[in-house]
Amino acid sequence: MYRTMNSISRTMAHLGGLMLAALILLICVSVVGRSLNTFCHDDFMQTYLPGLADWILSLGVGAINGDFELVEAGIAFAIFAFLPLCHLTGGHATVDIFTSQMSQRANRVLLMITSIVFAAIMVLIAVQLYVGTVSKFNTGQTTQLLEFPLWWAYALSLVGAAIAAIVAVYVAIMRIYETLRGYDILPTQAGAEH
Numbered sequence: 001m002y003r004t005m006n007s008i009s010r011t012m013a014h015l016g017g018l019m020l021a022a023l024i025l026l027i028c029v030s031v032v033g034r035s036l037n038t039f040c041h042d043d044f045m046q047t048y049l050p051g052l053a054d055w056i057l058s059l060g061v062g063a064i065n066g067d068f069e070l071v072e073a074g075i076a077f078a079i080f081a082f083l084p085l086c087h088l089t090g091g092h093a094t095v096d097i098f099t100s101q102m103s104q105r106a107n108r109v110l111l112m113i114t115s116i117v118f119a120a121i122m123v124l125i126a127v128q129l130y131v132g133t134v135s136k137f138n139t140g141q142t143t144q145l146l147e148f149p150l151w152w153a154y155a156l157s158l159v160g161a162a163i164a165a166i167v168a169v170y171v172a173i174m175r176i177y178e179t180l181r182g183y184d185i186l187p188t189q190a191g192a193e194h
Contacts, residue, residue, distance in 0.1 A: 002186070005170050009084035012163055016081025023074045026067055034063035066146035073153035080160025084167035087118065090186065105182070112175040119172035122165040129158040 036056065039045060045053040064070075086092060099107055136151035143150060174186050 001170065002174075005084075005088055005167055008163060009088045009167055012081045012160065013085040016078040016160075019074050019078045019081065023071050023078075026064060026070060030064040030067040033061050037062040066143065069143045069146050069148075073156060076153065076157045077160050080157055080164050083122070083160070083164040087164070087171055088167055088186070108175075108179050108182075108184075112172075112179045115168070115172040115175040119165070119168035122161065122168040126158065126161040126165040129154060129161050133158050 040053040040056050040061070099110060102110070133151050133154040136149070136154050141150045142148060171186060178185050
C-alpha cells in the first residue's frame with residue numbers, strides 16, 4: 001500500500017511542478033509583454049522610433065489578459081498537489097524544542113494525534129471543495145476577465161485535495177498502527193528541523 005501511495009504522491013508532485021513551471025512561464029511572458037508595451041508607449045520610442053513602436057504594438061504585445069486568474073487557479077492546484085508527498089514522507093517542517101525532550105513513545109503518540117487531525121482537516125477541505133465545485137457548476141459563475149467557469153478551478157483543486165485527503169487518512173491509519181506496535185513504519189522527519 002505504501003508503494004501505491006508513494007507513486008500517487010510523486011505523480012501529484014510532478015503535476016504540481018509542471019503547473020508551477022507553466023505559471024512561471026505565463027508570468028514571465030506577461031511581465032515582458034507589459035514592459036515592452038509600456039516601453040513602446042514611452043516618449044522616447046514615440047519621438048525617435050515611432051514606426052518601430054507602432055509595429056511592435058500592432059503585434060499585440062502586452063500583458064496576458066487574465067493572467068492573475070490563471071495564476072490563482074494554478075497555485076491552488078499546486079499547493080494541494082505537493083501536500084500528499086510532503087505528508088507521506090514526513091516532509092513538514094518541525095520545531096522540536098519540547099518534543100526532543102520527550103520519550104519516543106510520547107513522540108509517536110503526538111505524531112499519531114497530529115496525523116489524525118491533519119487527515120480530518122484534509123477530508124473536511126476536500127468535502128468543502130466538492131460542495132463549492134457543485135455550487136459553482138450549478139450557478140454558472142465565471143471569472144471576470146477570461147470568463148471561464150469557476151468550477152473548473154474548483155474541480156482542479158478538488159482532485160488535489162481528494163488525493164491529499166486519501167494519503168492523509170492512510171498516514172493517520174499507519175501512525176495509529178505504529179503507536180500500537182511501538183515501531184516506525186513511515187518516515188517521521190524528512191523535512192527541515194528548527
